[in-house]
Amino acid sequence: MKNKVAALRRERGITQEELADALEVSRQTISSIENGRYNPSLELAFRIARFFGLTIEEIFQEDEYR
């Protein structure tokens, strides 16, 4: 799963700590999501989408089938 969380966060000029605080998760979780090491639950994906005012599909994209 690919995502635009890091790009959106930088675009809005907020730090990982601030985003983590707003989403009530740890900073490490934000870092892992941004690096693609961890795929968030549907609930957290909705919270992220709501935070950025976008839909889940606009932030998260499925990796192309190989």
Next chain:
Amino acid sequence: MKKQRVREVAVFTLGLVLLIVGIALWENKVGGVLLGVGAGLMGMSAARLYTGWVVAKDPKLARQVQIEEQDERLVHINSFAKAKAFDFLHVLVPPFLLILSLARVQLWIVLLGVAIYVVDWVVYFFFYVKRTREI
């Protein structure tokens, strides 16, 4: 939070009672065991009470602790580690029980080990079925 504090105070009191009984029965074989268990319970609950007290004084720290307890990634990591530990234990226990029986250890000790092993699997299947029905 208050409920947890009451529980910790109860555990601390129980530890204190066991410690006193352990000292009173010092000459007896059981005395040392009671003293050890009592001291352990007291230490554990005292540490938890102190942590709770420190966290309660600092709202920022309290929020941080709450976030870390509920953070889905950390919960996932914790569950994963527990699952791996369960798998590892179930690889280790059967050969250990076999070694015990070959070493001609008293039968009740081997049977106790087997019973613990079986109970662990029963608990696993209980939660497996329960969770399957829930989700």
